[in-house]
Structures are given as structure tokens and as C-alpha cells.
Amino acid sequence: MAVLEKAAGNETLLEVENLKKYFLAKKGMLSSQTAWLKAVDDVSFNINKGETLGLVGESGCGKTTIGRTILHLYEPTSGTVKFKGRKIDKHSIKTLRRHMQIIFQDPFASLNPRMTVGDIIGEPLDIHNLAKTKNERKDRILALLEMVGLNPEHANRYPHEFSGGQRQRIGIARALAVEPEFIVCDEPISALDVSIQAQVINMLEDLQQELGLTYLFIAHDLSVVKHISDRVGVMYLGKLVELSPSGKLYKNPLHPYTKALLSAIPVPDPNLSRSRKRIILEGDIPSPINPPSGCRFRTRCPHAKPICAEAEPVLKELEKDHFCACHLFDS
């Protein structure tokens, strides 16, 4: 929250408007028929400078697709993404990507095993011509290694010599090399051991303070997202169902899906686990190829009404800064 108020100039860094991303998918394994898989279906939100927006949801809800579409790693089907008021398309992204970077989930797959750590971190410098001389390049690499808590002698080693947590640090150093303003963190700690996760979270927070970074933090772990984010968006089957400052969302969740999601997290507190009553959702997440009509959550919603099958609820501001898309709040 403190960060949110600090950015109270409310300078919008990123605007996402009616973003849609559909993938062409086969209807069955052997079928030649195709259908549209609506990974992200009409999502809009803003990210202010200096804040962390968290995106949570279960597998297939489209949270990773949003992150990648923002960086134009996927061409959006429709809708626009604006960075500092400038529309991102295949021309502008070449200059804009210097300001927008990504940290990936899997620290084992996202580093080239045949490059030294120094070259991995140096590559973005080469691509964007940020180091004039060899010495400047080397100094910059060493400074980046230090920034993420690694030693200078690590520059000559290869990724396989490092543990998962250290590799994630290398990935972060690579993202920071071009001095970006905005970083998409796509499940950056899910592949790490519990005791290492906290190290990486703290480092991301420190770097944000020092460098004035803005994050889009994507994760399925709600307690981590709550911890790091100023605002949190909850996604279900390609739709944003709730968007709120993180404290409010956890104290007073409005959407039935958010409520169920929060109550489903196992809490590391035996007394609390014995006493609390869980909302157990029936059934599975429907396929995004054939999503339910109307509200997409209605097939699992304990409060579903006839209207939910007919009309799609829109995201409305129910309290200050607290948005929710649900027919329960229709007046």
C-alpha cells in the first residue's frame, strides 16, 4: 500500500484495453476440425508506475498468456496494450522491449546451458548496444551479478553449476541488464524450494525499491501474491473476475470464486485448519474451448442463478478501487 500511495501521482505506466488472445486448437487429438481456444477474453486493466499488480488464477485461466501478450511475445487477437501511452505493436516493440522484460518460471529451461553466465547476462547488452567497450560490458556484468547477490567469479561458470535459486538470480540479472522500467514476473518462485522462495521475493522487493521498477507478478500461490502485490487481479477462464487492492481482497473478497480460492489454501496453522470451514468447489475447470455461456464460473458457483447462464457479468467498481464481475451484486 505504501508503494501505491507513493505512486499517488498515479502515473499510468501500462494500459491494457479489451485484450483478447485466441489460439487455434484442434477439437480432438485426431480431429481435423479446429476451434478457438479463448485464452484471454476481453481483459482491461492499468498498471501504475512503481506498483506491483498480482495476477492469480488456476491453470488455463490465461494469466501467463496476458503476461506474454503484453510483451508482444504473442500477437494479440484484438485489443491494445499501451506502454507510457505508446501502443505496442510489432514495430514499436523493438524499441520498447528495452523497457519491458520478463522473468520466467523455470530457471532450468530458461538459461542456455552452453553459454557462460557472463554471456547470458551480457547478451541483452550486446543486442541493444548498451556497452561501448569490452571493459564496459564486463563491468556492467559484474555490477549486475553483485546486484542479485552472486559473486564476480560466477561470470565464467555455466548454468548447470548453480542451484535453482541461484539460476533464478541469473535470470533476474539478465532481465535487469537493459535497465527496464517494467518486468513481468511469470511464476518466478514456483519452481524453487520453500526456503529459497523467501530470498527471491525479498530480492525482488529490494530491487523494486532501488530501481523504481513496476511489476506484473503472475502466480498461482495466493499467499505469495498477497505478500508482494499492491493490487491483485483474480482470473478465471480468460476473464478478470475481481480486481482490488490486495489487503481489501483478502479481508473482503466479493466474487464467489475468489472466496473459494482463498478458503482452499491450506494454512500452516493447525488450530486454524481445524476450526475453519472450507468452501469446496464442485467439479473441474471447464475447457476454455467451450466455456459456459453467461458467467463462466456459474457451473461451479454455489450461488448461481438463472441470469448467470444468460448474461455475462461486467466488471464494476463496487467499492472504491474494488472491481468485481458478478450478478450477485446487480441492483
Next chain:
Amino acid sequence: MNKTLLDIQNLKVSFFTPAGEVRAVDGISYTLNAGEVIGIVGESGSGKSVSSYAVMRLIDPPGRIKEGKIMFNGMDLTQADEKTMQSIRGNEISMIFQDPMTSLNPVFRVGNQIIEAILKHQDVSRKEARQQAIEMLRLVGIPGPEKRIDQYPHEFSGGMRQRAMIAMALSCRPKLLIADEPTTALDVTIQAQILELMKELKQKINMAIILITHDLGIISDLCDRVIVMYAGKIVEEASIDDIFYNPKHPYTSGLLNSIPKLDADENQRLVPIEGNPVDLLNPPAGCPFAPRCKHCMRICLKENPPFYRVSDTQKAACWLLYKDNPEALEELGCIKEG
């Protein structure tokens, strides 16, 4: 009721790799009573999975059970031959695995895979076995089991597959179920369904469960007792309340402090455990956690600490507890003060 079902004594499992011996499990001992649920927590490489695979005798070369006894119902499983093990696996001890996508055979109908397990261990006709399989699927909450039994695994969703796996594991009413990260591959809302199911089944079928996980939340939900492992060793063993409210080993409290809590204040910083996980090829001398421990003393780098009993239900291996245990001096006559 408090009959000991499983008694593991000084179990050591090593993998002999070209780079040297990896002591995946390094001298662990614990007991499990009939009907009890014990949780084993630890990070990757702590030996939590390997120690339970050893109970099933599923350690393949280059791995080998080097030492120790695994007493199950009075029989030492480390000495049992393969034929005996086959009659025990799936019948008296069952296992469910982490990944429901890969642990079912994709070319056989789900029902046939369950029926196979029943026919192998029970003297029943195929028709009766099928009936039993349908009952099991109903028990684990699969709707329309009469129809579902003839479907293939790809027609099941992730959560359904894990339910089918549980049905298969329970089909012969085992005395012990080993659940190796049973919900890690599932989404939160599906995980909640499976955990609820396991709680329910624990009541219905009186079986003991070894639950292996890295998620302390799941432990708090399901277990009676907890074992914390680090670098192939047990560092703390205690009842569920002691582990969460009165942890004695710095690693246990470190783990608890490093996870963000939903009810915590905003902007509260996490307290991570510094350093990196142990390299099992070159484990440090003394206590394996010493290089990452905030309270590390000289003795910690030299000698591995023994277990200190904190109470009847709690013990931990840490030199910090030494001064609180005057009688420890006798037990450790051989070890000089650091």
C-alpha cells in the same frame, strides 16, 4: 490401537554415482502406529521421497539400501525377497504419486488398471473385481462410476485421475498408504477437494498414511505427527501442534518464518533462510544445516548433534538444546564439549 505398524531403524540409502556416493538417506529412524497420519516435510534432495520408496523397496541401482531395518508388521522388509514384496506392494502398502498424468497407463481403461490390482491380490472373479472397482470409484467421489470405469485416462481431468489413483491404491484396503506429494500437480481448488477426500477416507478406512510434501499448509491440515528432514537426516520430529507453535530446530522455525501468511500485515518482510541447499556429494562435516544456521556454534561444524528429547512427543537434533538437557551429558559420554 497404538500398535506399531512400521518401525524404521537407522535406515541408510545411498546412490553410487560416478561423481561419488550420495547419501540420500543418512541414518533415519521413526515409528508409525496403525491408523496414524505422519507428514514428512523437507526440500528437494532432503531424502523424504527416497526414504519412503525404500519402504516399498523401489530403490533402483545405482541406489541401494546400505544399512538399517524396515520392520513392517514385525517383518524386516529390507530382507524380504522380490516375491514377498510383490505380495505386499499394492496389498498391504500402497502408494500414490505426485503426477496423476504420468502414473496411469494411457493405453488401458482406468477400470482395468484397478481390476488388475484387485485380481492380483484377492481371490475373486473378474466380475466381482469389477464390482469392487466401481465401488472404489464411487468411494473416491467419481460421478457415474459405472460409465467412467470403461473410460481411458485421457478422458479424465487431473483431479479425476488423482481420484482414480487413490481408488486404485485403496482397492485392497492397505494398512499403510504412502502419498508422495499427492496434490502438488493440482490446482488449489482441486487440491482442496483431494485433501477433503483423504481426510474422509482416513476416517472410513482405518489406515496409516505417510504424507510427503513440501507444503506446511497441507501438513497442518491432515497430519497427527510431523518429521522434518534436511540433507538425508531427520532434524525434528514432533506432534503437529509442537511443530507449528513450538519448533525447536532452527531449520523448522526458519521454514515457518519464510512462508508468507495470508493474515499477516502488509509490508511485513519475510525472513528467508540464507544460503543454498546442501550439496549431497560434499556434505559439510557436523550438522548439515550449520552453514545456513543463524545460531551456528563451533561444535556444529565438527559434530553432528544427537537427538534431544524436548517432551514425550517432540525431539530435535540440535546442539542448542544441549544446555537444556543436563542428562544429555551421560548419553553422549563420547562427545566432548565444544
